[in-house]
Amino acid sequence: MTAAASAHTDPPTDLWPAPYASGAVDATVTVPGSKSVTNRALVLAAIAAEPGWLRRPLRSRDTLLMAEGLRTLGVKIEEGVGPDGTGEAWRIIPSPLRGPATVDVGNAGTVMRFLPPVAALADGPVRFDGDPRSHERPLHGVIDALRALGARIDDERRGALPMTVHGAGGLDGGTVEIDASSSSQFVSALLLSAPRFNQGVEVRHVGSRLPSLPHIRMTVDMLRAVGARVDEPEHGGEPNVWRVAPSALRGRDLVVEPDLSNAQPFLAAALVTGGRVTIPDWPERTTQPGDELRRIFTEMGGSCELTDAGLTFTGTGRIHGIDVDLGEVGELTPGIAAVAALADSPSTLRGVAHLRLHETDRLAALTKEINELGGDVTETEDGLHIRPRPLHGGVFHTYHDHRMATAGAIIGLAVEGVEIEDVATTAKTLPDFPTMWTEMLGV
Ligand SMILES: O=C(O)C1=C[C@@H](OP(=O)(O)O)[C@@H](O)[C@H](O)C1
Numbered sequence: 001m002t003a004a005a006s007a008h009t010d011p012p013t014d015l016w017p018a019p020y021a022s023g024a025v026d027a028t029v030t031v032p033g034s035k036s037v038t039n040r041a042l043v044l045a046a047i048a049a050e051p052g053w054l055r056r057p058l059r060s061r062d063t064l065l066m067a068e069g070l071r072t073l074g075v076k077i078e079e080g081v082g083p084d085g086t087g088e089a090w091r092i093i094p095s096p097l098r099g100p101a102t103v104d105v106g107n108a109g110t111v112m113r114f115l116p117p118v119a120a121l122a123d124g125p126v127r128f129d130g131d132p133r134s135h136e137r138p139l140h141g142v143i144d145a146l147r148a149l150g151a152r153i154d155d156e157r158r159g160a161l162p163m164t165v166h167g168a169g170g171l172d173g174g175t176v177e178i179d180a181s182s183s184s185q186f187v188s189a190l191l192l193s194a195p196r197f198n199q200g201v202e203v204r205h206v207g208s209r210l211p212s213l214p215h216i217r218m219t220v221d222m223l224r225a226v227g228a229r230v231d232e233p234e235h236g237g238e239p240n241v242w243r244v245a246p247s248a249l250r251g252r253d254l255v256v257e258p259d260l261s262n263a264q265p266f267l268a269a270a271l272v273t274g275g276r277v278t279i280p281d282w283p284e285r286t287t288q289p290g291d292e293l294r295r296i297f298t299e300m301g302g303s304c305e306l307t308d309a310g311l312t313f314t315g316t317g318r319i320h321g322i323d324v325d326l327g328e329v330g331e332l333t334p335g336i337a338a339v340a341a342l343a344d345s346p347s348t349l350r351g352v353a354h355l356r357l358h359e360t361d362r363l364a365a366l367t368k369e370i371n372e373l374g375g376d377v378t379e380t381e382d383g384l385h386i387r388p389r390p391l392h393g394g395v396f397h398t399y400h401d402h403r404m405a406t407a408g409a410i411i412g413l414a415v416e417g418v419e420i421e422d423v424a425t426t427a428k429t430l431p432d433f434p435t436m437w438t439e440m441l442g443v
């Protein structure tokens with residue numbers, strides 16, 4: 001827990017008093033576009049055979065880094081309003097990919113994993129670097145696979161950033177085995193660029209567990225939507241094997257769904273305060289893992305209804321503990337842990353050992369921060385045990401992790417005197433979080 005431990009020795013800076021909810025919330029909250037959809041759409045549009053549109057894209061640190069990375073490779077991305085004059089829309093105009101270029105990945109898993117295969121298609125060297133934490137996050141699956149598929153890569157630190165991909169203007173492609181147990185993004189990264197590999201790709205996952213399957217489904221669905229031919233393990237395919245055939249991709253006009261993982265703190269507010277929150281434009285069908293919140297938060301004590309107005313989630317004021325495997329929906333863990341710390345019975349969150357390699361070591365950070373407010377959380381080999389206890393105020397450290405900040409805000413609804421350190425870290429995926437939060441509460 002390098003980041004978690006070191007941040008604690010620093011004096012706390014930039015403390016945001018998390019608003020305490022004196023009553024039940026009753027609000028409609030419009031949530032900006034999905035990070036995962038926006039960044040996949042940008043990559044697919046950049047390697048397409050014709051221009052495309054992206055409407056209601058998420059504008060946040062992770063998506064602006066993706067757009068900037070693609071621009072440095074030669075892609076034109078015009079930010080503006082759509083052809084019908086309504087809402088933000090980006091026009092993406094594919095152009096020959098070229099280096100030399102330098103890509104800043106920040107601490108965005110999607111940028112550090114999805115762009116190296118694009119760089120392998122470019123003509124010239126492409127340097128990748130990012131925040132200190134990006135050097136610690138696993139990248140070996142992408143680096144080793146690209147090498148096996150014909151790319152030349154200099155990775156001074158073997159399997160990690162910083163590194164240089166020496167793009168040769170194209171990539172052979174073919175069959176490759178990877179262990180994606182530390183991140184599903186290894187699989188998504190290879191599949192997304194594969195239509196442009198000479199032989200396409202066959203990716204065989206050979207590791208133990210594979211986390212975040214809905215995110216791989218999202219990759220497959222979005223590839224198919226632009227004309228790619230994809231074989232996948234689901235629907236009768238070979239287990240743990242994905243194939244993408246080489247083909248030209250269509251330009252798409254895509255409206256991005258709201259980010260359902262970013263909807264989580266607002267739904268949690270309904271649960272925690274016994275109130276009601278509506279999220280407009282909640283999709284009827286989606287591959288976003290956040291859709292699981294309907295089931296998980298219902299089991300924890302609320303109820304929900306999907307209507308033309310969106311998803312309305314209603315709390316009862318009572319929160320129950322839960323025993324749940326979150327392996328498919330790992331990014332929901334911090335928010336679920338926060339709610340579980342306020343419940344009337346213990347919780348066990350399982351299947352999320354890979355969270356130790358996310359923005360920070362999330363299992364260590366959640367344990368430490370909830371316990372410092374008086375909680376009783378222990379780390380297990382693959383998750384957390386949370387035994388609710390009366391909590392008290394204090395500083396909630398965030399370790400450059402947007403979901404730690406929103407988890408702290410959830411606890412602050414029910415516990416007076418919680419101060420979030422560096423709430424601005426929410427800019428990774430939700431720059432307006434503090435304003436949206438206070439507006440929801442009417443404070
Ligand atoms: O592909 C994606 O868009 C994502 C996949 C998941 O990554 P891991 O499989 O590394 O957990 C998820 O946690 C991340 O927030 C977004």
Ligand SMILES: C=C(OP(=O)(O)O)C(=O)O
Pocket residue numbers: 107108109110331358359403429
């Ligand atoms: C794990 C996450 O992000 P990343 O895309 O950087 O992996 C997350 O958003 O919870």
